[in-house]
Amino acid sequence: MNDISKKVSIDETQCFDADGFAGQVYVDNKQNVGFNALLVTVNGRHPKKKMIDTVRNYYVIEGKGTFILDGISHKVKPGDLFIVGAGHEYEYSGNMKLFEFNISPDNSFRDEILE
Numbered sequence: 001m002n003d004i005s006k007k008v009s010i011d012e013t014q015c016f017d018a019d020g021f022a023g024q025v026y027v028d029n030k031q032n033v034g035f036n037a038l039l040v041t042v043n044g045r046h047p048k049k050k051m052i053d054t055v056r057n058y059y060v061i062e063g064k065g066t067f068i069l070d071g072i073s074h075k076v077k078p079g080d081l082f083i084v085g086a087g088h089e090y091e092y093s094g095n096m097k098l099f100e101f102n103i104s105p106d107n108s109f110r111d112e113i114l115e
Contacts, residue, residue: 004033013039020044020093023100029109036109038100045093052110056084057101058092065094089114 004027013024023040027033040058042065058067060080067074067082069090076082076096084090102109 004031010039021046029104029107032107034103034105034107036102036104040098040100042092042094042096042098046091048089048091048114050089050112050114051084051086052108052112053086053106054102054104054109054111055086056090056111057103058082058084059099059101061097061099063094063096065092065096067092 008026010024013026014028015024016022021040021042021044023038025036025038027035027037029036042063048068058081060076060078060082062078064075064077067076067090069082069084070088074082076092076094082090082092104110
């Protein structure tokens with residue numbers, strides 16, 4: 001059993017940078033604990049994806065934008081929580097800071113890029 005009871009400082013995070021979004025990884029998939037946690041800064045657009053076996057959660061910390069879930073557009077603002085279940089398609093865009101929390105009991109974290 002992995003012991004995940006700990007504090008993670010921003011200084012200990014791994015940074016990532018992609019087209020339209022960047023951030024820090026607080027809990028990585030490689031830790032094999034069934035979830036991961038990231039801070040994501042969005043300045044543009046995240047590609048359309050389909051979740052295979054993972055539940056993806058986004059909490060909007062600041063800014064605003066749009067999430068599209070299964071073709072339906074949702075405006076989001078600070079304090080909103082957006083949940084994407086396995087089997088669903090999503091994408092998002094805007095200028096916002098998000099806390100992303102993904103749950104994958106078998107630690108596979110599978111999704112599929114659709115574009």
